[in-house]
Amino acid sequence: MNRAKVNQGNNLADYHDVWVIAEQNEGKIHPVTIELVGEGRKLADSLAKKLAVVVPGADAEDEARKLLHYNVDKVYYIKHPLLKDFSTEGYALSISELILEKQPEVVLLGATSIGRDIAPRIAGKVGTGLTADCTKLEVDGEDHKLLQTRPAFGGNLMATIVCPKNRPQMSTVRPGVMEKAAYHQEIHGKLEIFIPSLKEEEIRTVLIEKVKSDKKKVNLIDAKVIVSGGRGLKAPEGFALVRALAEKVNGEVGSSRACVDAGWIEHLHQVGQTGTTVRPDLYIACGISGAIQHLAGMSEAKYIVAINKDPNAPIFKVCDYGIVGDINEVIPAMIEAIDKNGSFEI
Amino acid sequence: MKIIVCVKQVPDTNEVRINQETGTLIRDGVPSIINPDDKNAIEGALALKDIHGGHVTVLSMGPPQAKEALKEALAMGADEAVLLSDRAFAGSDTWATSTILAAAIEAIGGYDIIFCGRQAIDGDTAQVGPETAEFLNIPQVTYAKHIKAVGDRVQITRYTEYGDYVIEAKMPLLLTAIKELNEPRFPSVRGIFKAYSTDDVKVWTLDDLKIDMTQIGLKGSPTNVFRSFVPVKEKNSLIIEGQNGKEKAAALINKLTDLKLV
Numbered sequence: 001m002n003r004a005k006v007n008q009g010n011n012l013a014d015y016h017d018v019w020v021i022a023e024q025n026e027g028k029i030h031p032v033t034i035e036l037v038g039e040g041r042k043l044a045d046s047l048a049k050k051l052a053v054v055v056p057g058a059d060a061e062d063e064a065r066k067l068l069h070y071n072v073d074k075v076y077y078i079k080h081p082l083l084k085d086f087s088t089e090g091y092a093l094s095i096s097e098l099i100l101e102k103q104p105e106v107v108l109l110g111a112t113s114i115g116r117d118i119a120p121r122i123a124g125k126v127g128t129g130l131t132a133d134c135t136k137l138e139v140d141g142e143d144h145k146l147l148q149t150r151p152a153f154g155g156n157l158m159a160t161i162v163c164p165k166n167r168p169q170m171s172t173v174r175p176g177v178m179e180k181a182a183y184h185q186e187i188h189g190k191l192e193i194f195i196p197s198l199k200e201e202e203i204r205t206v207l208i209e210k211v212k213s214d215k216k217k218v219n220l221i222d223a224k225v226i227v228s229g230g231r232g233l234k235a236p237e238g239f240a241l242v243r244a245l246a247e248k249v250n251g252e253v254g255s256s257r258a259c260v261d262a263g264w265i266e267h268l269h270q271v272g273q274t275g276t277t278v279r280p281d282l283y284i285a286c287g288i289s290g291a292i293q294h295l296a297g298m299s300e301a302k303y304i305v306a307i308n309k310d311p312n313a314p315i316f317k318v319c320d321y322g323i324v325g326d327i328n329e330v331i332p333a334m335i336e337a338i339d340k341n342g343s344f345e346i
Numbered sequence: 347m348k349i350i351v352c353v354k355q356v357p358d359t360n361e362v363r364i365n366q367e368t369g370t371l372i373r374d375g376v377p378s379i380i381n382p383d384d385k386n387a388i389e390g391a392l393a394l395k396d397i398h399g400g401h402v403t404v405l406s407m408g409p410p411q412a413k414e415a416l417k418e419a420l421a422m423g424a425d426e427a428v429l430l431s432d433r434a435f436a437g438s439d440t441w442a443t444s445t446i447l448a449a450a451i452e453a454i455g456g457y458d459i460i461f462c463g464r465q466a467i468d469g470d471t472a473q474v475g476p477e478t479a480e481f482l483n484i485p486q487v488t489y490a491k492h493i494k495a496v497g498d499r500v501q502i503t504r505y506t507e508y509g510d511y512v513i514e515a516k517m518p519l520l521l522t523a524i525k526e527l528n529e530p531r532f533p534s535v536r537g538i539f540k541a542y543s544t545d546d547v548k549v550w551t552l553d554d555l556k557i558d559m560t561q562i563g564l565k566g567s568p569t570n571v572f573r574s575f576v577p578v579k580e581k582n583s584l585i586i587e588g589q590n591g592k593e594k595a596a597a598l599i600n601k602l603t604d605l606k607l608v
Binding site for chain 1: 506526566
């Protein structure tokens with residue numbers, strides 16, 4: 001088998017710059033890209049290196065150019081008609097080609113279903129290590145290696161991973177965790193177009209159809225307020241109360257894994273290690289005991305409110321405000337109290 | 347149709363507890379299970395075999411006790427099981443694990459579909475499937491939630507955050523399964539009897555594989571663990587007191603209103 005290898009004694013000093021691989025769909029940039037740019041800037045500054053964003057696409061130059069407004073030193077626009085729609089091989093091959101040519105020191109991708117699909121293939125092609133689904137990135141003060149921290153064992157344990165002998169150091173980063181970069185009117189970076197040597201026969205999958213979902217979109221990542229339900233709701237009907245409260249506070253509906261596993265609500269609503277990671281201003285946990293795998297996805301909320309019948313539930317240790325009581329009594333009373341206090345727009 | 351399913355035996359992370367003093371996992375009494383997504387992969391393979399006929403091999407890497415997971419897969423209906431077990435494999439990261447699995451798949455040979463679970467609940471990396479496909483130089487479709495084989499092609503519905511993609515590819519290819527793909531079957535009584543009354547799990551060691559030793563095990567792994575720790579998540583919590591739910595709810599809403607949160 002002719003394949004890339006690691007541990008080939010490459011000179012680490014030959015690698016420069018921090019790269020973010022942007023995710024775009026039909027010309028729209030995914031929010032995780034802006035989060036990665038925010039984090040990438042911090043890493044580039046502590047390494048005294050430059051920050052570049054890579055945008056693969058066919059007709060995405062305008063969107064690619066917009067990224068220069070986020071304090072980015074360079075945008076590489078990988079332009080090819082075969083990159084119009086996502087394909088694992090088309091994207092992985094052309095991104096790998098650019099990496100091998102320019103030799104970045106750090107490469108970050110969003111840990112989305114697309115990023116997690118192509119990142120291992122890119123690492124496999126360029127011959128380096130890859131750390132999945134990181135929630136914290138730092139630069140080691142001594143030797144400048146990238147410290148990549150991520151939850152393991154369902155969030156019970158945090159592990160910091162390093163890639164000491166191979167470059168680039170590659171991570172996928174969990175969406176919703178890093179802070180977004182700020183938009184600036186002025187730009188100082190440049191856009192460079194890169195034409196990959198991609199051939200049609202190298203893409204061995206065909207995209208037949210994109211199925212548009214007619215369901216209402218659940219946007220937990222950008223929600224300012226989330227009202228979540230857990231096993232304490234006792235039955236699927238319990239989500240009617242959760243929904244009513246969510247509507248009242250202009251929030252989205254979240255859920256613990258238990259309710260998703262029980263089929264009470266769709267996976268799109270799941271918050272936690274195997275669901276979505278959120279950082280709203282307010283998170284209201286209704287009947288959620290606070291299993292570590294749930295906490296892994298919501299403990300970064302600014303304010304956490306917990307309502308649970310069991311005074312010993314672990315959620316009461318991580319909340320700001322707790323109410324020990326019955327959901328069926330407390331939620332309607334909260335709605336009533338909000339109505340009494342007048343209207344609350346945020 | 348010849349299908350190879352890669353499975354991993356994992357501790358049930360719902361049951362995992364941490365020794366707060368030492369920051370280490372308490373594994374005693376924690377049940378070992380077939381990784382849930384891998385069970386969907388087994389079912390996906392068996393369902394294809396039910397329709398098209400063929401042969402399903404389950405493949406795992408791990409210590410000798412991982413045989414148990416493979417026996418369960420045999421009881422579900424798999425035809426053949428191979429365990430890759432050797433000290434030289436210990437400490438492998440996703441790169442090294444994929445290298446070993448790819449070498450074993452090459453040794454088995456003649457496959458149409460390689461099936462993996464999307465990710466394992468202990469590591470949650472989702473990297474071993476795609477890296478194995480890369481090393482085998484075959485296409486992949488991850489996050490598969492629906493599969494249909496027609497002739498020499500497979501049509502897959504794949505989850506994305508933008509809505510589902512329907513993708514077609516020629517075999518051989520690698521698929522990773524998510525929970526939505528199917529409901530794994532229970533082993534039949536006959537299957538259980540057959541799997542557990544015989545020792546049909548083949549055990550392969552390093553000597554059975556054609557492999558570059560510089561790419562496997564702890565030394566060959568490009569990534570390693572720098573440190574691990576228990577996340578600290580305790581806050582100063584205020585439990586709101588009151589005569590009844592109504593009083594508590596009103597007090598809570600007043601606080602949230604003061605903070606301009608509602």
